[in-house]
Amino acid sequence: MMYLWNYVDGTLKEASDGGWFPVHEPATGEVYAMAPDSRAEDIDAAIEAALSAFSAWSTSAAAERSRLMHRIADLMQTRLEDFAQAESRDTGKPVWLARMIDIPRAIDNFRFFAGAILHSSSEAHQTDTIALNYTLRQPIGIAGCISPWNLPLYLFTWKIAPALAAGNCVVAKPSEITPATASLFAEICMEARLPAGVLNIVHGSGENVGAAITTHPDIAAVSFTGGTATGATIARNAAPLFKKLSLELGGKNAALVFADCDFEETVETVVGSAFSNQGEVCLCSSRIFIERPLYERFRDAFVERVRELTVGDPLDDSTRQGALISPQHMEKVLSYIALAREEGGRILCGGERVQLEGRCAGGAFFSPTVIEGLPYNCRTNQEEIFGPVATLLPFDSEAEVLTMANATRYGLAASVWTSNLTRAHRVAAALQAGIVWVNCWMLRDLRTPFGGMKQSGVGREGGWEALHFFTEAKNVCIKL
């Protein structure tokens, strides 16, 4: 049995009351590790360590913080394979995916903000000949970072890196479902000699550890990615304490496929956008709108491709769909398949559990599912399933597809598939989504604002947005 540890004040520790919780491997259903079941006292200790470290870290040269962050990135690079194996075992995602996307992106997050902090600048405003104003952007203090289970290290570092680069100390909690790579990351920080207390990682449940972070008076800002319902709880907890809040929540993302799209490329990329990481990405397309003249041709090619997505052992390089995160989550996905049937949907492929043999016999595997025949406003097309399920819907006009695409409480991402440039601009502007991809999906530039509108979140991450979030803007006005 493997044991994972908290990382507090520069050392590895167990929970203060000695409790542990089991960590499961979704592909086998087996418990393979134990992690500290921390309590509010562990958060108190982490915050105390962060407060002690803050003065030196927040006044250290940006070049020094940058150097240390590059060092962390270098060390992660040397252990890329260990990280990829750990991420795959913890989440059920194919190991090749963790090796190609999750871990390189986590390394990039550190490199990107290590570079960005050296290039940051702030504004000056001259008030005629009377005064000169300039903006100081100062570290905000202790930042709380809470991340989910679907892209564990990728999203954990996406929050921690800008917070540290801006000169804050951090108390971070990875999802209790996937604590392994955060634990490995702590080892890297020790090896890189990150000063004690600058980053503290505390494992445990949302109820105990997450809530302690969001309600602690010494945490100045909370950056959270996870479910919309949890986001609402965090907003309720943090609001009376006037914490800065960044919330990246769920999505019910639309792909808008026009008849003039590049057919082959669109089919191929939209399949990827719906089923990458078993559909467990907040950016995945789950509602695919197809212009009627193309509907049947697109549907048939799409279903054919989806049938080719091999469900299998995440360790096997030929696997395209690994395990879902847990049997409970699989039950949730199954309940939506039953709902879709009740609502009149036709299952074109998938829709059931996949029983593998041998090592993976106890795993939570599910066949990628395509459904048609559902109205845009039914529950299946309104609620986030967060699994390998996509619905296909025909449309007749641009106005109609915009109405349907925008008719959800979410507003995270959308994609538009067309060769008509004017239409692409027009539709992109009219979509209620924080991110619109045109003829692509998941093409990311870390300088761009990232986040959602409506119930997909509050605030933006990425680039200067993240550095602004993790700093306090102070105007200094000098009379001339």
Ligand code: TXE
């Ligand atoms: O998320 P939670 P879960 C969606 C998806 C999924 C649903 C639930 O629909 O089915 O959310 O997933 C911590 N105070 N997304 O249960 O519960 C928790 O410990 C403070 C969308 O994993 O929101 C974990 O670290 N923290 C998504 C983190 O919040 C609390 C990615 C996320 O857990 C807390 C993942 C509390 N009261 C799921 N309760 C996306 N948009 O990327 C829990 N947490």
